[in-house]
Amino acid sequence: MSTPEERRFVGRLQGQVIFAIGFVAFSVLLLSQIGEQTKWAKGTNLFAQPRFWPAVGLGGMVLFGALHFWRLPRHRVRRTDVIEARIWAQPLEYALWFMGYVLLVPIIGYLPVTMAFVPALMWRMGYRSKRILWIGVAFGALVVVMFKSLLQVRIPGAVLYEYLPGGLRSFFILNL
Amino acid sequence: MELIFSSLDILARWDVVLALLVGSVGGVLIGAIPGVGPAVAIAILLPATFSLDPIVGLTVLLGIYGSSMYGGAIPAILVNTPGTAVNALTTYDGFPMTARGEARRALSLAYSSSFFGGMFSVICLILFAPVLAKIAPMFGSREIFLAALLGIILVVVAHRGQALIAAALACFGIFLNTVGLEAVKYSKRYTFDQAFLSSGIDLIVVVLGLFALSQAFFLLQGEDEKTRITRLQGGLFQGLRELSRHPRIAGVSASFGVVMGMIPGVGEFTAQFLSYTYAQKSSKRPDDFGHGSSEGLIAAETSNNAVPAAAMVPLLALGIPGEALTAMMLSVFYVHNVVPGPQLFQNQMDFVVALYLALLVLNVIVLVFLLFATRHLVNVVKIPNRFLGVCILTLSFVGVYSLRNSATDCIIAAVFGLIGFVLKRLSLPAVPIILGMVLGGIMEVKLRAGMARVKTPLDFIERPISMILFLMILGVLFIHFRRTWLDRKELRQEKWSTKHSSTSFGAHLSRRRNFLLTERGKARRARRSMFSRRSTDES
Numbered sequence: 001m002s003t004p005e006e007r008r009f010v011g012r013l014q015g016q017v018i019f020a021i022g023f024v025a026f027s028v029l030l031l032s033q034i035g036e037q038t039k040w041a042k043g044t045n046l047f048a049q050p051r052f053w054p055a056v057g058l059g060g061m062v063l064f065g066a067l068h069f070w071r072l073p074r075h076r077v078r079r080t081d082v083i084e085a086r087i088w089a090q091p092l093e094y095a096l097w098f099m100g101y102v103l104l105v106p107i108i109g110y111l112p113v114t115m116a117f118v119p120a121l122m123w124r125m126g127y128r129s130k131r132i133l134w135i136g137v138a139f140g141a142l143v144v145v146m147f148k149s150l151l152q153v154r155i156p157g158a159v160l161y162e163y164l165p166g167g168l169r170s171f172f173i174l175n176l
Numbered sequence: 177m178e179l180i181f182s183s184l185d186i187l188a189r190w191d192v193v194l195a196l197l198v199g200s201v202g203g204v205l206i207g208a209i210p211g212v213g214p215a216v217a218i219a220i221l222l223p224a225t226f227s228l229d230p231i232v233g234l235t236v237l238l239g240i241y242g243s244s245m246y247g248g249a250i251p252a253i254l255v256n257t258p259g260t261a262v263n264a265l266t267t268y269d270g271f272p273m274t275a276r277g278e279a280r281r282a283l284s285l286a287y288s289s290s291f292f293g294g295m296f297s298v299i300c301l302i303l304f305a306p307v308l309a310k311i312a313p314m315f316g317s318r319e320i321f322l323a324a325l326l327g328i329i330l331v332v333v334a335h336r337g338q339a340l341i342a343a344a345l346a347c348f349g350i351f352l353n354t355v356g357l358e359a360v361k362y363s364k365r366y367t368f369d370q371a372f373l374s375s376g377i378d379l380i381v382v383v384l385g386l387f388a389l390s391q392a393f394f395l396l397q398g399e400d401e402k403t404r405i406t407r408l409q410g411g412l413f414q415g416l417r418e419l420s421r422h423p424r425i426a427g428v429s430a431s432f433g434v435v436m437g438m439i440p441g442v443g444e445f446t447a448q449f450l451s452y453t454y455a456q457k458s459s460k461r462p463d464d465f466g467h468g469s470s471e472g473l474i475a476a477e478t479s480n481n482a483v484p485a486a487a488m489v490p491l492l493a494l495g496i497p498g499e500a501l502t503a504m505m506l507s508v509f510y511v512h513n514v515v516p517g518p519q520l521f522q523n524q525m526d527f528v529v530a531l532y533l534a535l536l537v538l539n540v541i542v543l544v545f546l547l548f549a550t551r552h553l554v555n556v557v558k559i560p561n562r563f564l565g566v567c568i569l570t571l572s573f574v575g576v577y578s579l580r581n582s583a584t585d586c587i588i589a590a591v592f593g594l595i596g597f598v599l600k601r602l603s604l605p606a607v608p609i610i611l612g613m614v615l616g617g618i619m620e621v622k623l624r625a626g627m628a629r630v631k632t633p634l635d636f637i638e639r640p641i642s643m644i645l646f647l648m649i650l651g652v653l654f655i656h657f658r659r660t661w662l663d664r665k666e667l668r669q670e671k672w673s674t675k676h677s678s679t680s681f682g683a684h685l686s687r688r689r690n691f692l693l694t695e696r697g698k699a700r701r702a703r704r705s706m707f708s709r710r711s712t713d714e715s
Contacts (some may be wrong), residue, residue, distance in 0.1 A: 041363070
């Protein structure tokens, strides 16, 4: 049976203990480095010191993080907290997909990588219908045309584009 | 009048008109898709707007900001899922109306209320602009510092029940802003001798991570939901007539939206809460609220749409963003070397009025678009969540990579994406981090400049506006601590009312033992010591 504190708690309670401990530990670790990572300028008043605002930020993180932990309805790590923490690790896979996409664009090219990335990730997500996969390919092409060709956002041409013949090469580098 | 004509001159360009169309229609679409929201869209589009003129870029972003709430009402009313976070209150009365077969009436009323709120706030602000132009120059470094401090405190205390962690996250934002080379003494702060940290952590990278990537991860990790949508038949014009029967509620709600929007860190939720409470208390049928009351729907939609225009006031007049969306817009100003603040209000008033006029036109475009296109627009609600996740992940790349073509920025964004995902899972707010970063930077500069001109700390609040702001800070803190104390008292009462001796017999015995060993024991020992004093004789 849940306690009145647990019932009144705003947000998800599972995982809060682990998050709070991690947050405070991270803050304390950073605060312990303040002497090495910031400087104290002699003859300068306190509010203009380079160390002042990092101290305010980190001090606040430690203080309020610790108070948050102290005010939690429970302080022991339960099995449900560990299960929740495992869920936090799941998006690591998508972060890797994202980083793979980032690394391949400058080598293969924005258009081909995007047109392959979208349906590939959709396949990974369980979509098998040809129609939706083609929608993914079209979406990828649309994004490239809209942002790189029309809005001219700064995404460099790929290494592979260098091997294209003359006019096509400069067109691909500038627009796709 | 001359001012309005010169402002219209700024807007009379084909690219501004196109930006208005794209922003308003795009904003409605983004708002109508649950799981995207204006923050994600603005974060992704932000770097793309850097290459545009400030007025064009800001019009697109303002368009998304101002129109997303219109679109957000569609899934809130039809499928009980708010399109944007601020449409949550719309579901209370909107969905019950759909359930009893009045979807068309609910949508029409929501559009009309949103339109009234948006127009009311823009007209108010255009009329107040000359007054604001007179007040804004009274804000020096000290006043801006105190206003930023008030903003950060309001953001923290607005998260009821989560104020401590919101404060910790705001401090995390303040810390993030300090990383890199310090501008005055040129000393490194928390760079750990890494070259990529020397230039600091870019606000846009953090924004993209916390809002766009985290949302993509959240959608990819979840499941697709099946939604059934009610078919809409007939016109949507009846809402305007119905709204005209409730001028008091619409007027008061829009006023709440304007006032709350102008206060940094407060925004839509407080405006909605106050308007809804007022509407319910003053209604002849208060029991209908939450069960499909038209007055409740008017209060919720009018107040939230009155906020965007008002939220631009602290941003434009003082350079202080009151929420995450305006914080993102601030970076557009900085990129174009337009520094929002009192100077902007004094020297470029036509630019400010042009932005307000753009918002005015935008509301008209959105209303016309929605009145004719809603029937087709409702289908966007059906887009599967994980498909959306893939799209957001692909679009996030444009946002992050186009900034500096840096893979390191992408890694940092991915890390913040993971942090944002954890915060989302725990239902903790990410907005304090962004506001901590932006307002922390402003506070650092303004406190240094302000303290250079004062002899004692009390001089800091000697001017009337700084004194008012200081008293407001004290007032907000007092109200917050009082509320926290009352909450704790209520909690204690709840604990006592649900517990009786038998539920914690062990604890009761333990308390009894402690009492005997301490209080009563002490008293006993003290009484005995009166009769048999300790011997002072040496043995």
